[in-house]
Amino acid sequence: MDESTKRLLQRLMRRIPTQMLRTTLDKWGRLTGEQLQSMDFTQSKWALTEKLLAICEENELAVKHITELEMIYIIDNPNQGMWYAFQLMDPEDDAHSVELTQFKEQFKSHLRELIRHVSVKIKKHTDEAVWIRIAWGDTFSRPNHMKPTYVVHSLQTPYVFVTSLTSKQKPLLSQALVLSARYQAIKDANLSGRKLTAIRDLLMRQYHQVFPTRYPTPLAENNQTVSNQHIEREQAVPAANRLQAAYEAFGGGMLPQLQSAVYKLETKFRDHSNKTMTEREEPFRCVVKFASTNLLESLRHCASSGIASTPVTPLLSSIPLKGKNYFVITDNGPGPSSQMRQPQN
């Protein structure tokens, strides 16, 4: 094993927490039973790394095996780093019948046509998602395995999730994806987050959505301390209505964990008490950012507790409805419509 491979393994070992090490190595399957047994997982990480390095030398493993291990670890623990969602647009007629082997071959060949030195690894996960690991090189240098890009895509859906992609690499990846998935274009879906599972669930609508029905089932309510019986009685109907509106806007049960929502305002300043600002012709540019450990959950709670008025404003309900957490808001032109701020895109 050469130096760079050793470094790669060392870096990977630093990344994998000790408690996950055994299962990950097991899944990797490159260690014999005895070798795995010989590793003492109570030792320090450094000691374990040295042991593993020795075993890998023994088995004559190469870079491609180490990247395999990395991929296994990332697939099982995808909720780290920053993931960005993209959407493929305008499917060709045969987009719906693209199957895995075809996609794999096409993607690899298209990417290799665009950039000579690139290392691509494609794996199909049990949940039908295709995982792609790309190590980029350029005309002069070999692929850099220290900074790989990971791409996740489910065939027959238009969504692609990417992490660790530079702006230089973006057009190359876009081209390869569009051609191999048989679409005509790809665009930014304006959704990002630390948890891949969350942004994927949001876009694929894999969380519990609440719709108006004739006989609504009672919604889960948090245990509120009964402060005053009279207030409870008076507030029963409005509280139930707020709860229903909040659940319809954001969803029921566990919500996908988003960390932030950003609104970029390009609207005219409106405050009659401040003449200087209102008189300005240009729009007042500002950025509003909402941050939380679980943004959708907190917004839902704002609506159900009455902090945010119901019906929920489309500015907030657009987050789950459109599956976006980045909005650019402009005035809508002259007339009464300019009184409303509409989320664009």
Added chain:
Amino acid sequence: MDGASTKGVLSHLSLLEVQARSRKTQPQQPSRVKELKAKAEALMTQRDQLKAEIETHKSLQKLRASMDKQRTHEEEEEEMAEDSDNSQLLRLMARHTQLKDLLHAHDIIGGYNIIKTRKGKGLCISLTTAYNGVYLENYNLEMDLKPTLRISRDNIPPFIPLKSLAEQSNMQTDIRTLLDPLSQHLNAFAARKQQFKLVKELHKSVQVMESNALCSLLVLMFTVPREKTAVLCSLEYTDHTRCLPTRVHFECEDKGLPDSPQWKKNGSLLMETPVHKALITMKKMGDIV
């Protein structure tokens, strides 16, 4: 000349005299009178009948309007006062027209569950899916009614082509042109998904090599007993409105196997029977482990 004209006038006068005399003496054709009288009677009774019908119709409409209002106020108890036979009959007739209209409306919306939302400004349509007598997922469409009918929210999975189905439909005039194809797609998808799930649960000896989110492709690995050869079976479901495959393909190291009559039979079996059931048959026949 004079004689001729005088004759004409005189003869004419005498004719008129005869006519006048006969009219005085003759009775006024009683049958004709009777006829006319009878006709007048008939017309009068018809008029009365029509009047009565109009009255009934008016009171029916009033009754129906009050019935409809009662229905929207969540089924309040109808006052079953001691009505005369006449008004009971009217009530029944009103109910009959109400039920007929309801049935007609149900026909128009194709039996889908639809409710009004936002005080009549919106609709929510619920589409159920089922397979083998078991209810599976429920999908919903929320729609705005004004200015035109359009979908505002849905929980349809992204690989179901909702947008193109809506564009191809005539939903402004007949919403079933959207709902029926959509329900077809969803039910076929739910059926295929359920079949794949059953294959994984019931046939552990068969390995699922590949499938996709839309459940339009299934690749299985069979093991032939005795020789222990592996057969790769690809099932393609290119018609997304159906839950049976459009193409079955076998691959094996033994190149002759896919062409053997036994496996040709298996091929048509897989084309005509849901995959989880076909596998049971194939196991029984001893073709696969």
